Amino acid sequence: MIPTAFEYVRATSLDDALAKLAASKGEGKFIAGGHSIVPLMKLRLSQPKVLIDIARIPGLSGIREKDGRIEIGAATVHHDVATSALLRKQCPVLCDTAAAIGDPQVRNRGTLGGSLAHGDPSADYPASMLALDAGIHMNGPKGWRVVKASEFFQGLFTVDLAHDEIITGVQFTPVRAAAYAKLHQRASHYAIVGVAAALDASDGRIRSARIGLTGAGPCAIRLRKVEEALAGKTASTDSITAAARHAAADVQTVNSDLHASEEYRRAMVPVFTRRALEAALTRLQRG
């Protein structure tokens, strides 16, 4: 499959990337790993006139710790997130999420920023971004802004990112007691249902929980009813099992496709919510 013809340019800095995007007069798209846009271009669902390569911009990739927060550059490939010693120690849910994306070849090329900008309803990262309450950092002609994950994912392939902006990275406070559980589609490895759960607890009691769900509906959402059901409860398997039953009530529109019917997805949401919470609880108890 051959895409329509386009001009290819390579950006040398963030400013250069934004200038090249502005110069394309709405006909340009960024490419980093290309694992969302190249398949779309081959199907001619996307036909940019200019492709601006941002993969080699210095400083746009990498995982850094800064004042108790962790910052991941937009052009960081999934493999580097999956194998990061810093994340494994402080925020293992992100290693698990990245390791669950696609397959080794996809993880060697695909990037965090690309996945977020694309806003695929079955992408893995959105669930964890929600559970970590991550801030998505972006830059554009009007300057920098940060959007909370809970406001970033707006609908099917729709995110809060203007056509003249670029995602530069994400920032979050690491959570050890968090985990990701996923039912994956066997060929593409996309999430049929994916749930990331993060627990904040002290003295055996859950202070608060954040749970992100991907794959089930048009975009990733927080499971607020489950979160409410967990707040103030004992950190135990019993509370988790009881709270996970509320998961279905949080889900309005459910996808149905050849991989899974609406009924099946709806049935799997509480199951994977419970599994993610159980794994997060195990991490909580191990300290």
Place this chain on the structure above:
Amino acid sequence: MAQVSIRVNGRVRKGDVEPRLLLAHFLREHLNLTGTHVGCDTSQCGACTVLIDGRSAKSCTIFAVQADGCDVTTIEGLARDGQLHPLQEGFWEEHGLQCGYCTPGMIMSAVDLLNDNPTPSERDIREGIAGNFCRCTGYQHIVNAIQYAANKAARK
């Protein structure tokens, strides 16, 4: 047209290409390296897997211009002085191929796997080739072939 300069199997290859030319087609049609196969053409089957700067990648999902300045290894670059690479030998000895279509991609993925993890378990191997489909479904012999190569390296 765009100028690319890509080191393929140790040799710098230059070319004038359309930006929309996929790396798989650059290898196959411009360089006549037809060992890299195109299977599904939708980033799933892994038959087109090559190494870019040492890491496995699906060459049907990368434009040749993106690999400009990179180091690319294809199945043709594995044998040394007429001696099969241990993975090629493993596929020979363990009957790791039936129709052979997926084989180059399987081997390139296995190279990346063994570079990261020289002593993989059976599960590690199966996860390492999760991005490669064998439509003959000959996975068991493929796993054995990769294990053979790992064992051979461990004996050295």
